[in-house]
Amino acid sequence: STPRTFALEVRGDSMIGRHICDGDLVVLEHGRTPRTGDVVAALIDNESTLKTFVQDRGKPPHLKAENPKYPKLHPAAELVIQGVMIALVRKQE
Helix, strand or coil: CCEEEEEEEEECCHHHHHHHCCEEEEEECCCCCCCCCEEEEEECEEEEEEEEECCCCCCEEEEECCCCCCCCCCECCCCCCEEEEEEEEEECC
16 A cells, blocks of 8 residues: 555445445545546545545536435535545455
8 A cells, every 4th residue: 555545434325326335445545636437535524425526517526425315416615535446345244
């Protein structure tokens, strides 16, 4: 690993549509520029959240949960991207 690589443990089911489950570990790279469709860790209200990054042409970027139970969009005005997901680790039951 490099100083720019870190891992977060997933809590909750907001990314279940991308097969990212509660208890999984996501490996992220800090400093990488996110592209539409990338899974990112972002700081919202002082909490890390894992969502899909969406950048539509001419509009500010937003974040999307991958579970219909959750609000579709998070405004990205004060968005701090902590890292872009590069790997997923699932513990064996």
